[in-house]
Amino acid sequence: MAGSDGESIGNCPFSQRLFMILWLKGVVFSVTTVDLKRKPADLQNLAPGTHPPFITFNNEVKTDVNKIEEFLEEVLCPPKYLKLSPKHPESNTAGMDIFAKFSAYIKNSRPEANEALERGLLKTLQKLDEYLNSPLPDEIDENSMEDIKFSTRKFLDGNEMTLADCNLLPKLHIVKVVAKKYRNFDIPKGMTGIWRYLTNAYSRDEFTNTCPGDKEVEIAYSDVAKRLTK
Secondary structure, eight states, X not given: OBOTTSSSBOSOHHHHXXXXXXXXXXXXXXXXOOOGGGOOHHHHHHSTTOOSOOEEETTEEEOOXXXXXXXXXXXXXXXXXXXXXXXXXXXXXXXXXXXXXXXXHHHOOOHHHHHHHHHHHHHHHHHHHHHHHSOOGGGOOTTOSSOOOSOOOSXXXXXXXOXXXXXXXXXXHHHHHHXXXXXOOOOOTTOHHHHHHHHHHHTOHHHHTTSOOHXXXXXXXXXXXXXXXX
16 A cells, blocks of 8 residues: 555555565565555456455455464465464464453543543553563473563563564554654653564564555544544
């Protein structure tokens, strides 16, 4: 999806999720952005009534991003391509409630409801922070006398990105940018697990080179984010 200028990468966490998967698997691909205000006819004919991302393979069109992810993991498999599924099932669900809480928070226009909605968002962020700071089983050495209290891993499932990160990171970045712009809300610095996670993500090409600019994210939410009006 094209950005506000009709050419640059626009705000679409679902497309970014798939770009990250392809990049991590080492697939060489090119990105052609589509201005949805002037959607080409052949694109409309492929998947009428749906927005990108979708995928075509052997004349079959897949429009559900979860199904596309499953398809890519199944087709682009070892030994030629990396397996990206997390080892720990909990990594798949970590942070899964954040985006819904954020959406409710940012779309609210009633000042009296703001505090409770912000608390709801903070609660889900805290839960993610606790997961990121809790050592995974493979970080704990049973033969060591040292008791590891905090995880030092870079990503949800370890030191390498997995499908879980491709899903969560684009959304978490939107939360950080949009909540700051429209609610002057910062993810608390005390949430060291989340900040370690984001810092590591921003150091990776797979994330930064598929990520829209902050301005694009802000523009995408300019009509979604509601002003608090009495």
